[in-house]
Amino acid sequence: MGHFYTAIKLLLGLCLLTACAGQPAQPDPIRVLLVTGGGWHDYQAQEPLLTEGLSARVPEIEWTVVHEGNQQADHRVTIFEKEGWAADYDLIVHNTGFGLLTDGVFVERLVQQHKGTPAVLIHSAVHSYRRAKPSAEPWFRFSGVQSMWHEEERTFTVENVAPSDAIMKSFPLRWETPVTEELYVVEKLWGHITPLAQAYGVETEAFHPVVWKHDVNGTRVFATTLGHNVGMFEQDVYLDLLANGVRWAVNR
Numbered sequence: 001m002g003h004f005y006t007a008i009k010l011l012l013g014l015c016l017l018t019a020c021a022g023q024p025a026q027p028d029p030i031r032v033l034l035v036t037g038g039g040w041h042d043y044q045a046q047e048p049l050l051t052e053g054l055s056a057r058v059p060e061i062e063w064t065v066v067h068e069g070n071q072q073a074d075h076r077v078t079i080f081e082k083e084g085w086a087a088d089y090d091l092i093v094h095n096t097g098f099g100l101l102t103d104g105v106f107v108e109r110l111v112q113q114h115k116g117t118p119a120v121l122i123h124s125a126v127h128s129y130r131r132a133k134p135s136a137e138p139w140f141r142f143s144g145v146q147s148m149w150h151e152e153e154r155t156f157t158v159e160n161v162a163p164s165d166a167i168m169k170s171f172p173l174r175w176e177t178p179v180t181e182e183l184y185v186v187e188k189l190w191g192h193i194t195p196l197a198q199a200y201g202v203e204t205e206a207f208h209p210v211v212w213k214h215d216v217n218g219t220r221v222f223a224t225t226l227g228h229n230v231g232m233f234e235q236d237v238y239l240d241l242l243a244n245g246v247r248w249a250v251n252r
Contacts, residue, residue: 027219029062030250033089036065038097039073041124042230049233050095050122050242057243060252064089073100076183080110086117091250094125095227104132111138118220118249120242123227126184137190143223144214146195147170150182152226158210162196167222171197171237179231183208191216197224211241220249233236 034051036043047067055061069075075098079085086092092114103106107129121143129139130148140146158175162168183201186208197211211224222245232238 006179009156015237026244027060027252028242030060030246030252031088031090032061032063032246033079033091033094034063034067034093034095035077036067037069037072037077037217038075038124038128039071040097040121041228043067043070043095043097045230046227046233047090049230053233053239054090054243054246056114057239061246069098073097074102076101076103076106076246080106080113084113089117091118091120091246093120093122093246094128095122096128097124098128098207099124099130101129102131102133104136104164107132107136108138111142114142115217115219119222120245120249121221121223122242123182123240124186126225140188141190142216142221144190144212144216144221145184145186145209145223146188146190147184147186147225149202150184150225153180153182154202155180156183156202158197158199158226159207160197162194163207165194165196167241168196168211170240170244175237178235179229181226181227181232183210184225187188201215211245213245220251222246222249 036047051063063225066077068077126143126147130136155177160171160173162169163173183199185204191214193212193214195209195212198207199210200207210226213222226232
């Protein structure tokens with residue numbers, strides 16, 4: 001009888017091992033720090049739309065949110081003062097409006113500490129730190145573009161210029177923004193960015209990149225200047241774009 005029960009236990013053990021072997025491995029979590037807040041935009045409303053929308057598309061994300069400085073365009077985010085602040089995360093998402101911050105030492109240290117940790121830059125994050133003194137060059141190099149102003153708020157057509165790219169695979173070839181947006185005027189490219197989408201500026205009579213990616217000394221950065229209004233964060237096309245940008249940035 002003892003041999004019989006031993007055989008049954010072995011059989012059950014083999015069944016459990018087989019069942020477990022048949023289960024797909026769970027992907028590793030993606031530790032994401034969202035830094036948000038600042039002037040000009042409703043970051044309070046954008047935050048849940050952004051985090052919930054991305055989590056629905058990239059369920060591996062584990063969020064840490066630092067939300068500071070609402071309606072304070074010159075705010076210094078406290079976590080950026082900490083040595084090695086980026087080391088605990090796989091990705092930093094910047095959705096900020098700190099365009100009046102002028103402390104160039106603070107900005108240069110932010111960029112230095114960011115090195116090696118991928119980034120996603122949303123809308124006004126590209127304009128954040130642009131007024132740093134004596135120079136905003138570290139932020140321009142990190143973001144990939146220099147932009148100091150935007151055209152008048154309106155709807156416009158976004159053209160997908162890289163439809164074969166993994167980030168743009170679900171993005172329409174031409175997409176009319178469903179809500180009004182600010183078209184950022186890109187005055188200079190810093191480094192070698194890969195433009196993914198563009199829009200025509202009626203005031204400047206020129207096309208400007210509105211979605212791009214690049215690698216800054218081994219740090220992947222995905223950026224889009226789209227995302228001015230809360231309504232954009234309710235659009236599947238936009239959230240799918242951000243989700244694809246997240247996956248590219250963390251190489252998943």
